[in-house]
Amino acid sequence: MTKPNLPGKVRIVEVGPRDGLQNEQATIPADVKVELIDRLTRAGFPNIEAASFVSPKWVPQMATSTEVMARIQRKPGVVYSALVPNIKGFEAALAARVDEVVIFGAASEAFSQKNINCSIAESIERFAEVARATKAHGLRLRGAVSCAFGCPYQGAVPAQAAADVVRRLRDIGCDEIDIADTIGVATPNMVVDVMEQVIRDFPVSQLSGHFHDTYGQALANIYASLECGITIYHSSVAGLGGCPYAKGATGNVATEDVLYLMQGLGIETGIDLDQVVEAGQFISAALGRKSTSRAGNAIAAKRAA
Ligand code: HMG
Numbered sequence: 001m002t003k004p005n006l007p008g009k010v011r012i013v014e015v016g017p018r019d020g021l022q023n024e025q026a027t028i029p030a031d032v033k034v035e036l037i038d039r040l041t042r043a044g045f046p047n048i049e050a051a052s053f054v055s056p057k058w059v060p061q062m063a064t065s066t067e068v069m070a071r072i073q074r075k076p077g078v079v080y081s082a083l084v085p086n087i088k089g090f091e092a093a094l095a096a097r098v099d100e101v102v103i104f105g106a107a108s109e110a111f112s113q114k115n116i117n118c119s120i121a122e123s124i125e126r127f128a129e130v131a132r133a134t135k136a137h138g139l140r141l142r143g144a145v146s147c148a149f150g151c152p153y154q155g156a157v158p159a160q161a162a163a164d165v166v167r168r169l170r171d172i173g174c175d176e177i178d179i180a181d182t183i184g185v186a187t188p189n190m191v192v193d194v195m196e197q198v199i200r201d202f203p204v205s206q207l208s209g210h211f212h213d214t215y216g217q218a219l220a221n222i223y224a225s226l227e228c229g230i231t232i233y234h235s236s237v238a239g240l241g242g243c244p245y246a247k248g249a250t251g252n253v254a255t256e257d258v259l260y261l262m263q264g265l266g267i268e269t270g271i272d273l274d275q276v277v278e279a280g281q282f283i284s285a286a287l288g289r290k291s292t293s294r295a296g297n298a299i300a301a302k303r304a305a
């Protein structure tokens with residue numbers, strides 16, 4: 001039985017193939033990325049962030065995005081998303097048959113400059129052009145608000161700053177908006193503070209929580225978001241990841257850990273945890289290191305015993 005104040009069902013967006021892999025130094029072959037995405041598709045994710053059409057000079061690891069999108073085995077109904085910073089990225093994403101375009105802004109001016117080389121106001125102008133093109137082609141549009149709780153360059157970020165970017169992304173037509181803790185510094189009270197503000201301006205059913213786990217607070221932050229009524233969460237298989245423009249930040253919360261939490265709470269996800277554990281072991285072996293998912297490693301160890 002789900003507790004009455006928690007949702008009965010959530011949507012988990014798997015971001016490992018993009019957020020998880022973008023920061024890897026050694027080039028990961030397209031074969032490995034395709035295999036990972038296909039495994040995640042089979043595990044039952046309704047939405048996979050599969051690629052990023054950004055400048056390969058800025059994020060070299062994502063340079064294989066066109067090839068990866070061409071080779072994955074798509075399951076009907078699954079939404080394959082990709083990051084798009086500008087109209088050039090949009091053209092590439094469109095050609096690659098992306099289902100959902102993700103524009104990514106920030107609540108911090110300093111991070112906006114470091115990550116996409118422009119101010120928040122300039123980014124919204126660029127995104128508005130991408131938004132118009134996305135809608136004209138009948139694709140879904142998602143907006144991310146990075147550094148909603150703290151910034152690696154400017155430090156504290158007021159809750160009002162995230163709320164302001166949410167309104168701007170809403171006004172250019174985003175169907176869904178991610179509240180992102182890029183550097184994993186938030187704690188539950190901060191999360192409630194920001195979520196309560198943004199819910200006033202954007203439907204709660206279309207908001208998502210994107211938590212990195214740098215300070216080990218991600219699951220607590222997800223629980224706090226559940227209590228606020230948020231029903232969409234991003235996570236990364238094996239806890240992969242980090243942002244190239246947020247040094248020291250670790251990966252997203254591990255998908256296996258989130259699924260284990262949801263199972264325990266009686267919240268439906270439609271995803272097969274065992275298959276995700278296998279996908280996590282696969283990508284960890286391919287990268288030559290141990291998964292950082294606590295639940296994933298525990299389940300794999302139990303299986304091997
Ligand atoms: P810029 O240097 O200001 O761009 O970068 P530009 O327009 O002057 O172009 C420079 C060069 O890049 C040109 O090539 C362009 O053609 C090329 P050159 O003439 O020098 O050969 N270029 C592109 N190539 C391919 N695809 C494109 C593209 N655009 C320009 N789309 C730009 C501006 C936005 C392009 C750059 O800053 C960029 O690509 N940034 C991306 C950074 C990034 O991907 N960061 C990680 C993702 S954000 C994140 O992880 C946070 C998130 O997970 C949420 C969270 O946790 O907070 C989403």
Ligand code: MG
Nearest residue numbers: 019180182243
């Ligand atoms: Mg991220």
